[in-house]
Structure formats: structure tokens, C-alpha cells
Amino acid sequence: MEVQKVMVRECWKKKILRIDLSEKSTKVDKIPTDILDKFIGGKGIGTYFIYKELKEGINPLGPDNILYLLSGPLQGLPAPNVGRWSIVTKSPKTGLYLDSHIGGAVGREVKRSGYDVVAIKGRADKPVALVIEDDLIRFESAQHLWGLGVYEATPKLHEMSGSGSSVYAIGPAGERLLTNAVGCCEIAHQSGRGGIGAVLGSKNLKGVVANGTQKISAHDVDTIREINARLAKGWKERDVPFKRYGTTFLPEISNELGQYPTRNFRSGYFEEVDALNAEKIKEKYGLGNHHSCPHCVMRCTHAFETENPLNPAEKVESMVEYETLGLMGSNLGISDPRFVFKLNYICDDYGMDTISTGGIIGFAMELYEQGILTEDDIGFKLPFGNGDNALKLAKMIAEVEGIGEILSKGVETAAEEIGNGSENYAVHVKGLEVPAWDPRGRRGMGLSYATADIGASHLRGWPATTEAPNESAVDLVESMVDARNEKILTDSLEVCHFTYHLPMPLDDKIDALNAATGLKYDRASIMEFGRRIETLTRLFNVREGINRENDILPKRFWEPEISGPREGMASFVSREDFEKSLDRYYEIQGWNDNGVPTDESLRELGIAGLV
Numbered sequence: 376m377e378v379q380k381v382m383v384r385e386c387w388k389k390k391i392l393r394i395d396l397s398e399k400s401t402k403v404d405k406i407p408t409d410i411l412d413k414f415i416g417g418k419g420i421g422t423y424f425i426y427k428e429l430k431e432g433i434n435p436l437g438p439d440n441i442l443y444l445l446s447g448p449l450q451g452l453p454a455p456n457v458g459r460w461s462i463v464t465k466s467p468k469t470g471l472y473l474d475s476h477i478g479g480a481v482g483r484e485v486k487r488s489g490y491d492v493v494a495i496k497g498r499a500d501k502p503v504a505l506v507i508e509d510d511l512i513r514f515e516s517a518q519h520l521w522g523l524g525v526y527e528a529t530p531k532l533h534e535m536s537g538s539g540s541s542v543y544a545i546g547p548a549g550e551r552l553l554t555n556a557v558g559c560c561e562i563a564h565q566s567g568r569g570g571i572g573a574v575l576g577s578k579n580l581k582g583v584v585a586n587g588t589q590k591i592s593a594h595d596v597d598t599i600r601e602i603n604a605r606l607a608k609g610w611k612e613r614d615v616p617f618k619r620y621g622t623t624f625l626p627e628i629s630n631e632l633g634q635y636p637t638r639n640f641r642s643g644y645f646e647e648v649d650a651l652n653a654e655k656i657k658e659k660y661g662l663g664n665h666h667s668c669p670h671c672v673m674r675c676t677h678a679f680e681t682e683n684p685l686n687p688a689e690k691v692e693s694m695v696e697y698e699t700l701g702l703m704g705s706n707l708g709i710s711d712p713r714f715v716f717k718l719n720y721i722c723d724d725y726g727m728d729t730i731s732t733g734g735i736i737g738f739a740m741e742l743y744e745q746g747i748l749t750e751d752d753i754g755f756k757l758p759f760g761n762g763d764n765a766l767k768l769a770k771m772i773a774e775v776e777g778i779g780e781i782l783s784k785g786v787e788t789a790a791e792e793i794g795n796g797s798e799n800y801a802v803h804v805k806g807l808e809v810p811a812w813d814p815r816g817r818r819g820m821g822l823s824y825a826t827a828d829i830g831a832s833h834l835r836g837w838p839a840t841t842e843a844p845n846e847s848a849v850d851l852v853e854s855m856v857d858a859r860n861e862k863i864l865t866d867s868l869e870v871c872h873f874t875y876h877l878p879m880p881l882d883d884k885i886d887a888l889n890a891a892t893g894l895k896y897d898r899a900s901i902m903e904f905g906r907r908i909e910t911l912t913r914l915f916n917v918r919e920g921i922n923r924e925n926d927i928l929p930k931r932f933w934e935p936e937i938s939g940p941r942e943g944m945a946s947f948v949s950r951e952d953f954e955k956s957l958d959r960y961y962e963i964q965g966w967n968d969n970g971v972p973t974d975e976s977l978r979e980l981g982i983a984g985l986v
């Protein structure tokens with residue numbers, strides 16, 4: 376086969392498009408090649424820019440905050456599952472570093488327009504949509520779209536550009552600056568966690584429409600094509616549950632491990648899990664439609680039929696996955712999947728994160744059961760398991776109505792305002808509500824939550840075990856760091872995390888990166904890259920006041936599990952073992968005892984000059 380080779384670094388456009396919404400101005404800057412080599416793309420490049428350009432202490436909902444939309448070096452190439460893209464900004468929920476990785480083609484279209492990064496700052500005086508079509512950048516009025524849900528706004532945003540456009544939009548939750556607000560790409564894909572939707576809302580930015588025409592090339596496209604074909608062939612021959620159900624088969628697996636969040640994480644074991652069985656819900660409610668990311672052979676997104684809870688006469692699709700089945704099912708004590716579909720639909724249309732919103736409703740249900748919130752406070756009874764009233768509360772949160780006003784601020788702030796011991800039931804890390812994996816079910820996993828750069832995230836690498844947390848976790852810390860480093864690469868290449876089901880091992884990712892860039896990364900340099908990015912996100916957070924005191928787990932995860940396979944166990948065998956695991960983590964990262972990166976490690980990682 377003839378191998379086509381072009382110059383090194385052809386996969387990068389080497390440009391950042393800068394948008395100032397206050398001035399309605401645009402500017403293009405070059406990105407130096409040494410920065411691309413060191414920071415690669417997606418999360419890596421976004422971390423470089425946010426650390427360098429955001430001043431300490433700025434208001435995440437003020438005009439000085441910057442939204443970085445990011446593509447990666449494999450994007451637009453025939454590589455496996457690269458229909459993802461990234462956003463990096465400062466989180467209005469935590470006040471810290473935030474990155475989110477999202478499906479849909481905006482990243483590819485940004486790159487086809489000629490940019491690796493789009494940086495958006497300022498605040499438009501009236502609602503706008505940003506349209507990027509190669510070097511033609513338009514600010515279109517979005518006054519008529521303000522107040523519309525994501526389902527209605529998305530096709531109208533598409534009308535602002537020709538065919539081939541990709542749309543990222545916020546709903547009313549983002550416009551109202553809720554810290555659980557997301558943006559949605561082509562409706563089905565959310566930039567979840569941390570309140571990115573509110574950052575768009577604060578800028579009066581209803582959405583971004585991208586539609587590029589430029590060719591995307593790479594150093595050695597044939598090698599990328601070969602890796603893609605080999606992995607796709609392997610996938611075709613595999614028979615795994617993920618293929619039939621996406622992530623909806625996971626409730627039973629996590630329940631068996633004592634990790635399935637139940638009734639505001641009181642337990643990791645849900646006795647009614649069978650009602651949420653993947654085959655049953657697929658058979659009964661599945662529509663057979665996929666709204667998958669582009670370039671994906673795995674197609675994990677599954678649509679289920681439900682009634683539109685905002686207009687019950689209308690039948691609609693709801694794209695539910697594992698996290699939502701956890702946070703809006705078992706975590707609310709709900710076993711009827713129809714309520715989960717409806718709750719998910721409300722969240723998608725208003726533009727709210729189902730993980731954080733499920734965490735908030737579960738928190739309110741527990742406060743109701745503890746007598747801290749009463750029927751008078753809420754307006755109705757709110758026991759666990761009441762799906763109708765969970766729907767009412769979700770709508771009140773989105774509309775910032777009644778008790779929804781306090782709850783819309785997230786569990787940490789709501790607990791501060793409600794008082795009366797409610798902080799004991801606020802399950803979060805650094806202000807971010809916890810995803811659908813109870814760390815009391817898996818040895819050492821709590822360390823990943825406690826040290827994740829955005830607060831409680833399930834996407835920051837887990838220790839290599841499914842064992843119970845009934846002995847020391849110190850020996851597992853190294854494996855967690857390795858997994859974290861690989862995830863940082865994955866989020867910088869804009870490859871989907873679920874490619875571990877293909878499987879797409881680390882060496883294939885590195886080979887694809889080398890083929891795209893023409894450079895020679897290896898395992899050692901990629902592990903160093905992971906440490907470089909993790910250290911830079913840490914420096915951003917340290918600048919915002921974070922230290923060891925903040926690397927903690929909520930009270931709930933120190934309470935012994937009340938039922939199921941991990942009954943009697945907490946997240947670690949002892950507080951001492953957690954502290955020792957944290958020491959080991961800092962040691963591997965090259966941070967001091969207080970969790971601050973040392974000068975020596977900054978020099979080693981080549982970022983001393985940045986600081």
C-alpha cells in the first residue's frame with residue numbers, strides 16, 4: 376500500500392480564533408508549534424490557555440471568563456470514535472477549573488473552519504448566536520430564541536447556516552445562570568457538569584453554529600485508516616452488552632458491586648434494580664434510534680419513547696444512559712423507568728445536567744424525610760420514590776420557582792442556606808454533585824473523586840480493581856494515576872472514553888497521534904504529558920485557593936454502607952489510609968504535602984516558565 380505522508384504537524388491548524396462578544400470583534404492568533412507539541416489538543420491545549428489567560432479570582436459568570444471550544448489532532452480524520460470535542464472554562468459551580476467533553480460535530484466543524492481553538496470572552500448586549508463558517512464569523516441575533524428549550528432552539532440555529540452545520544445550544548437553565556446548566560450539541564449530547572450552560576448564558580450567547588469547508592490532513596492518514604479499520608473489524612466481531620444497550624446495562628453491574636447510588640447515596644445497593652433492566656426497558660420503550668456522535672462505530676446512544684412531561688399529549692424521545700438511570704432512578708428511589716425518561720427529557724430541554732439535578736432532588740428528598748424541609752416549604756410531599764413530585768421539583772428548579780430557587784444553586788450552597796444540619800446530606804466534592812458510582816463499593820475509588828480537578832467526576836481514572844474497600848488502597852494509587860494520564864490523552868485527542876470497549880489500547884492512541892502529527896510520542900512522554908496537564912489544572916485550582924484541605928470526601932462516604940454486598944464498609948478502611956493514599960498521590964504527581972506542585976516538578980514537566 377502506498378503510504379501518503381505530508382509534513383509534520385499538518386493535523387493542527389495552528390490557529391486560535393478569538394471572539395469578543397462585548398465588542399463583536401474577532402481576531403486570529405497563531406498557536407506556536409512548541410505549545411501544540413506539548414499540549415496536543417482538547418483538554419491539554421484548553422488547560423494551557425485557561426491557565427495562561429484567566430486572571431485569578433475572576434467571576435465565572437462575568438465577561439472576563441473565557442469559553443475555550445477545542446478540537447483535537449485526530450478530529451476530522453478517519454480515526455476511531457473522534458466525534459467528540461471539548462470545552463474548558465472556569466466553573467460557576469465550583470469556582471475552579473472545568474473541562475467537559477461532548478459528542479457532536481462542532482469540534483470537527485471548528486477545525487474545518489481552520490481553527491484548533493475558539494476562545495469566547497465578553498458579554499453581548501443582547502442575545503446572540505455565534506456562526507463560524509471558515510473565516511466568515513457572524514453574530515446573529517438570537518433574541519427570538521431566548522427562552523426556547525433546546526429541542527426547539529436547535530433547528531432554528533441550524534437555519535443560520537447551510538447544510539453540514541453543527542449546533543451547540545443552551546436552554547432556559549443556562550439563560551437563568553443555573554450552576555447545573557449544560558449546553559447541548561445536536562440536542563442529544565451534553566457538556567455536562569460544572570455549569571458551562573450558565574457561562575454561555577452569562578455572555579448572552581444562545582448557541583454556536585459551526586460549518587467549515589477546509590480539508591483536514593495529517594502526516595500519515597493511511598496508518599490512521601488502518602488502525603480505524605482494524606478496531607472497527609474487531610468491534611464487529613465482538614459480542615458485549617455495550618453493543619446492544621450502550622451504558623444502560625450498567626445498573627445491575629454497579630449494584631452487584633455496591634456502587635449503584637440509592638436514595639441520595641444512603642446505599643450503593645438498590646433492591647428494585649431489576650425494574651431498570653436493560654433488556655426489559657429496551658423491549659418495552661426502545662425506539663431503535665441512535666443519535667450517536669459522528670465517526671462512531673459503537674453508537675451507545677439509545678432513544679426511548681416517553682410523553683413530553685411539559686406537554687403530555689406529545690410523544691417524544693428520551694436519550695437515557697447509565698448516569699441518568701442512577702441519579703434520576705435509584706438515587707431518587709424511583710424504579711419506574713418512565714419517570715426516568717421524563718426527568719431526562721425535562722433536563723435535556725431546559726439544558727440541565729442530569730447528574731447534578733438528580734443529586735439535588737435526592738438531597739431534597741432526604742431533607743424532606745429528615746424533616747428539615749417540610750411539605751409547606753416544598754409545596755407538596757417529597758418522599759423517595761415519588762416520580763410525579765420529582766418531576767414537579769425538576770421543573771421548579773429549572774424555573775427557579777419556590778424551593779427550586781434555593782435548590783437550583785446546587786447541594787453545597789443550598790445546604791448552607793437551608794442549615795439545620797442539611798450539610799450532612801449534601802453529597803458533593805468541591806461543590807460538584809457526585810456521579811452514579813458510590814465509592815464505598817470499590818477500593819481506592821474515593822481518591823479519584825477527592826482529587827479530580829473539576830470536583831466529583833467519574834472520568835478521571837479509577838484504581839485498577841473492582842475489589843471491596845476492606846483493605847488499604849495505597850498500593851492502588853499508581854494504577855489510578857496511570858488511568859488518569861490515559862484519560863487526559865483521550866480527552867486531548869477527542870476520542871470517546873468508551874473506546875475501552877472496542878478495545879482501543881493506549882498504544883493505538885499513541886500510534887494514531889504519531890501518524891497524525893508525524894512526531895514521536897511514546898508511553899513515557901504520554902505519561903509525562905498527563906502529569907503536565909494534571910499539574911497545570913492543579914496550579915489553576917491552587918491559584919483559586921485549593922489545597923489538601925479541599926481534597927476530601929463528603930460525610931456520606933465515611934458512613935458505613937447500610938445494605939448490599941458492601942454492607943458495613945466505608946470508602947477506605949480508615950481515615951489514616953485515605954491520608955496515606957493522598958500522600959502517595961501527591962508524591963507520584965510531584966506535589967508537596969499540601970498538594971501544591973513543587974518547583975522541581977514544574978521544571979521537569981517543562982512548565983516552569985508558565986507559572
Ligand code: SF4
Nearest residue numbers: 667668671673675871
Ligand atoms: S460510544 Fe457513545 S459517547 Fe462514544 S462516540 Fe459513540 S455515541 Fe458518542
